[in-house]
Amino acid sequence: KITQRAFELRAHFDVDVGQNVAVVGPSGAGKSTLVGAICGFIDISTGQVMLHGRDITQDAPGARPMTMLFQDNNLFPHLDVLQNVGLGLRPDLRIGTAERDKVMEALARVGLADYTNAKPGNLSGGQQSRVALARVLVQARPLVLLDEPFAALGPALRNEMLDLLKDTIAQTGAAMVMVTHAPEDVRRIADEVIFVEGGQAQAPRPAAALMDDPPPELRAYLG
Secondary structure, three states, X not given: OEEXXXXXXXXXXXXXXOOEEEEEOOOOOOHHHHHXXXXXXXXXXXXXXEEOOEEOOOOOHHHOOEEEEOOOOOOOOXXXXXXXXXOXXXXXXXXXXXXXXXXXXXXXXXXXXXXXXXXXXXXXXXXXXXXXXHHHHHHXXXXXXXXXXOOOOOHHHHXXXXXXXXXXXXXXXXXXXXXXXXXXXXXXXXXXXXXXXXXXXXXXXXXXXXXXXXXXXXXXXXX
């Protein structure tokens, strides 16, 4: 159970290794609160967060074997692309040869190997999203959480980023939990769906079947 000020959200579910899970629901239902609690940015009042059989409920966010991608990409404008990605490995930015090789590999995977010296302000929105994704990849964590990471992008570019995200995450074998407000994102990327509504995060259900024949509460949300 997650309690934040006057807000309470109840959740009980499992996510399997390698699964892609979408989190959907009305605005203010608690989607961001849910992923924030998993990452450790929000305390839970009762219950546990378990990963691979280990209780990580009291672990600090940085000590949890997971990473999170936010909607604003969380890039530092005074750092170049290489440094922004390198932060995923060395927060002190002491990037040696081994770290640089890993950063360059991640940048190559997202198509930005030639942009190492560029600053975020000189990049397009799609390129900034790719930098943020490279920083996620370079950390090679077993769980990746995303809070509407591509909501500010147009439909074509968002679809391109979703495909890139799905392909690159699949190569790492990580599980992915992504908050989205777009039903088309669910159909494009998700294996299962967690529907959050009325103070309850429902257990994951198969995405294709759920979207083809949604229950009344999800149908009302989807319109």
